[in-house]
Amino acid sequence: MDVNEISEGIFEVRKGGKKILATKNANPGSNVYGENLLEEEGEEYRAWDARRSKLAAMVIKKMKVPIKSNSRVLYLGAASGTTVSHVSDMLPNGIVYAVEFSPRTMRELIQLCDTRSNIVPILADASRPKLYAHIVEQVDVIFQDVAQPNQAQIAAVNAGQFLKEDGYLLLSIKARSIDTVANPSKVFKEEVNKLEKDFDTQFKVIKKYDLAPFHEDHLGLIAKKKLKEN
Ligand SMILES: C[S@@+](CC[C@H](N)C(=O)[O-])C[C@H]1O[C@@H](n2cnc3c(N)ncnc32)[C@H](O)[C@@H]1O
Numbered sequence: 001m002d003v004n005e006i007s008e009g010i011f012e013v014r015k016g017g018k019k020i021l022a023t024k025n026a027n028p029g030s031n032v033y034g035e036n037l038l039e040e041e042g043e044e045y046r047a048w049d050a051r052r053s054k055l056a057a058m059v060i061k062k063m064k065v066p067i068k069s070n071s072r073v074l075y076l077g078a079a080s081g082t083t084v085s086h087v088s089d090m091l092p093n094g095i096v097y098a099v100e101f102s103p104r105t106m107r108e109l110i111q112l113c114d115t116r117s118n119i120v121p122i123l124a125d126a127s128r129p130k131l132y133a134h135i136v137e138q139v140d141v142i143f144q145d146v147a148q149p150n151q152a153q154i155a156a157v158n159a160g161q162f163l164k165e166d167g168y169l170l171l172s173i174k175a176r177s178i179d180t181v182a183n184p185s186k187v188f189k190e191e192v193n194k195l196e197k198d199f200d201t202q203f204k205v206i207k208k209y210d211l212a213p214f215h216e217d218h219l220g221l222i223a224k225k226k227l228k229e230n
Pocket of ligand 1: 079082099100
C-alpha cells in the first residue's frame with residue numbers, strides 16, 4: 001500500500017493496483033457508514049466514496065479543496081454525517097458546524113458527534129442563518145449540499161453572515177431540485193448568474209466541475225465573495 005497526501009488531510013491510497021480516496025481516521029478502530037478502513041504504517045485511513053459524497057467527487061475532479069487542519073467550516077445540509085465525518089477527519093485543530101433541518105437525520109448525526117468532538121450539530125433551516133448566528137463563528141469555508149430550489153440564496157445569506165472576506169464557498173448545485181425538466185446546463189448557468197449578481201452578498205465563481213459520473217446533473221463549484229466597493 002502506498003499513501004500520498006493530495007491536499008491537506010486528503011489522501012490517495014494505492015492498493016492492489018487501485019487508487020482509493022481517503023481521510024485519516026480521527027476515531028481509529030471504527031467506521032461511520034460501512035466504509036473500508038485501510039492501515040499503513042500505524043495510521044488508519046477511511047475510504048471516501050465519490051458516489052456517496054459531492055465533496056469527494058469534487059476532489060476526484062481535481063478541485064483544490066481549501067480546507068486546512070485548523071479551518072472553521074460551515075457545512076449546510078449535513079444529513080446523517082457521511083461527508084461531515086470526512087471533513088471532521090481533515091480538521092484535527094479545526095471545527096465543523098453541521099446544519100441539518102431534518103430531526104430524524106439529525107439524530108444519526110448526533111450519534112457521530114459522540115465520538116468526534118470537532119463537529120457542532122445544529123438542527124436548523126439553513127435559509128435562516130440568524131437562528132444559529134449565536135453558535136457559529138466566522139468561517140474559512142462554507143460547504144453546501146442542500147438540494148433546494150433556493151440553493152443560491154441560501155449560500156448568499158450564509159456567506160453574508162459567516163464567511164470571512166478571504167473565505168471560500170464550495171457549492172453542490174442539483175439541477176433537478178431547481179427545475180425538473182430544464183436542461184441542466186441552462187439551470188447551472190442561471191444559478192451561477194444568481195450567485196454573481198442577485199443577492200446582497202455576491203460571489204466570483206472561480207471554477208466549476210460537472211460531478212458526473214459520480215452524481216448526474218450536479219455541478220460543483222468554488223467561489224469567493226466579491227469584495228464591496230467603497
Ligand atoms: C443531498 S443531502 C446531503 C448529503 C450530505 N451532504 C452528505 O454528503 O453526506 C441534502 C440534505 O440537506 C438537508 N436540507 C435540505 N434543505 C435544508 C435546509 N434548508 N436547511 C438545512 N438542511 C437542509 C436535507 O434534509 C438533506 O439531509
